[in-house]
Amino acid sequence: MLYGFRDWQPKHQTRERKFAQYQIEMVSKRTQAHYGYDEGQKPAPRRSERTRKPAVKVDQDGDSIASSPLSSVPSSPEPEKKTPAKRARANKDENATESKPAAKKAKTATATVIDDRQPGEIRYWLMKAEPEPRIEKGQDVKFSIDDLERLRTSTWEGVRNHEAKKNMQRMRLGDLAFLYHSNCKEPGIAGVMKICTEGYPDFTAWDKSHPYFDAKTKEESPVWHMVDVEFERRMERFVSLKELREYGDKELKGLALLRRSQLSVSPVSREEWEFIMELEKKVVDAEDS
DNA sequence: GCCAACGTTGGC
DNA sequence: GCCAACGTTGGC
Numbered sequence: 001m002l003y004g005f006r007d008w009q010p011k012h013q014t015r016e017r018k019f020a021q022y023q024i025e026m027v028s029k030r031t032q033a034h035y036g037y038d039e040g041q042k043p044a045p046r047r048s049e050r051t052r053k054p055a056v057k058v059d060q061d062g063d064s065i066a067s068s069p070l071s072s073v074p075s076s077p078e079p080e081k082k083t084p085a086k087r088a089r090a091n092k093d094e095n096a097t098e099s100k101p102a103a104k105k106a107k108t109a110t111a112t113v114i115d116d117r118q119p120g121e122i123r124y125w126l127m128k129a130e131p132e133p134r135i136e137k138g139q140d141v142k143f144s145i146d147d148l149e150r151l152r153t154s155t156w157e158g159v160r161n162h163e164a165k166k167n168m169q170r171m172r173l174g175d176l177a178f179l180y181h182s183n184c185k186e187p188g189i190a191g192v193m194k195i196c197t198e199g200y201p202d203f204t205a206w207d208k209s210h211p212y213f214d215a216k217t218k219e220e221s222p223v224w225h226m227v228d229v230e231f232e233r234r235m236e237r238f239v240s241l242k243e244l245r246e247y248g249d250k251e252l253k254g255l256a257l258l259r260r261s262q263l264s265v266s267p268v269s270r271e272e273w274e275f276i277m278e279l280e281k282k283v284v285d286a287e288d289s
Numbered sequence: 290g291c292c293a294a295c296g297t298t299g300g301c
Numbered sequence: 302g303c304c305a306a307c308g309t310t311g312g313c
Contacts, residue, residue: 128311161296183311241312262295262310 026196028153124268125177132184136211145190157204158212164265188240197228
């Protein structure tokens, strides 16, 4: 398993070395290829478990750590958007929440984010992908539950919104996420995935040929981060946005997907997660979809 | 294709 | 720091 880029020292370490700092168990081929990972040298699983500090410092827009070692971040680095991004185009809200007041300070100081997760606690997320073909810089950025089922694991690159990135940085190994189909004929939840690496720099951001290239960022000081995800299962039945909205003023009143529709990576509370899992089991009439 | 809701940019 | 113009997301 990858434990993230906490100790990453961008200027002094080779890519291979950086990669070796991870604990690897289930990592997408793309990540393996990028960091020169070789099966034969798989590091022994580090059980030491990461010790998490109670509080972390993150700059206001959640960037935390981008230019400095992640050490101060509770978790991992930040994610990004788009390759899979294909997945949803980025989100924008990040800054929204961090908002201006915070932003101002951020430049000069860091805001403290409390990592109040209990030991062993799992958190839940929703990540948007675009299942229908869309060409960006000559490449099709579509990504659906079918693709993930075939690949088994995938990077989740391409997120170019700070708030979404921050959410990815808060992810921990073993967290679960809904794969949501967006910007398509029938938007809704298509499957469940497991987070299999914590955040690390999104290497597509400095790849000129990549659809999600961001000319303003550099490998020496990554701004965007991503995670790797693992296919868990398809939903037993597709749970559409329309159906979720039926509970928008009740059980799912606080669901970020409904309240912040432009955020591509958003949190789901345990109650919301369990409610949606129950919804999945419900038998629906064809016309009811 | 339309358009609402935001986010970003840049002039002042 | 304000705010108009513009760009993007994403449902419909």
